Amino acid sequence: MPSLARMGGKAVRGIGLARAESGLTLKSAVYNLKRMSSLLEMA
Incomplete structure (x- = not known):
């Protein structure tokens, strides 16, 4: 499940x-900041 859906989605x-x-x-x-931080941790 995408993270944006867990944050309440588009509603x-x-x-x-x-x-x-x-x-x-x-x-x-x-959402974009969380995604960027997780991608930087993997790199």
């Missing part, structure tokens, strides 16, 4: 498109 609760978009952007950034 974002919030009022308004801007808030939902910023929440999803933040989740994606955190």
Whole structure:
């Protein structure tokens, strides 16, 4: 199971498109940072 799905997936609760978009952007950034750190550990 991908890590992003464990973090709540793409479901974002919030009022308004801007808030939902910023929440999803933040989740994606955190996912990418976690992935980068795990890839750097393997190298």
